[in-house]
């Protein structure tokens with residue numbers, strides 16, 4: 575990993591943001607450091623990156639504990655089981671993969687016990703894929719209402735991934751649908767800040783397209799750190 579990679583990605587982000595009438599600082603880059611070791615993360619920190627995403631709790635626990643003094647912001651982007659909610663609530667600042675009321679209740683209970691304000695995204699299964707997690711688009715409204723009614727969790731926005739293909743352009747219509755859904759839910763005042771709803775979408779292959787379609791947060795691993803084994 576070099577600072578050049580980071581700079582290139584930031585330039586691409588700025589260009590895509592400009593194309594959708596926004597500025598680079600309205601887009602957050604989450605550096606996905608799963609299966610990369612701590613030295614690589616430290617390099618990224620030295621290049622100025624402070625927000626990281628991790629998928630696996632065990633692995634993340636080590637890294638987050640060892641890097642405690644760096645004051646980094648950690649996003650959980652993997653699938654979360656409710657029996658792991660306590661550890662997730664303890665380690666992470668933002669949980670991007672809340673997709674059912676059960677996990678929201680568990681996170682809320684543990685965050686409450688820790689006196690921690692936990693921020694979340696609702697993961698939407700925008701491609702309606704059987705093998706993917708996430709709430710179905712048509713069920714999102716009900717889930718947001720339940721979470722708002724029953725928990726103190728702060729819902730920042732929606733997170734989603736289009737079906738995997740080799741053509742990045744294929745994701746565009748799904749990103750557009752995510753944006754439309756988030757606008758509809760914002761109109762119903764279901765987010766913590768309905769004037770600044772966040773949309774976490776876009777990865778190494780398609781983050782520029784996602785930004786053109788309204789992403790405010792992109793999760794980039796490979797383009798930043800190289801391929802994972």
Ligand SMILES: *Cc1c(COP(=O)(O)O)cnc(C)c1O
Nearest residue numbers: 606651777778793794795796797
């Ligand atoms: C691994 C992962 C990423 C990063 O993917 P790259 O293609 O390496 O950029 C982003 N989001 C989620 C949810 C992931 O699991």
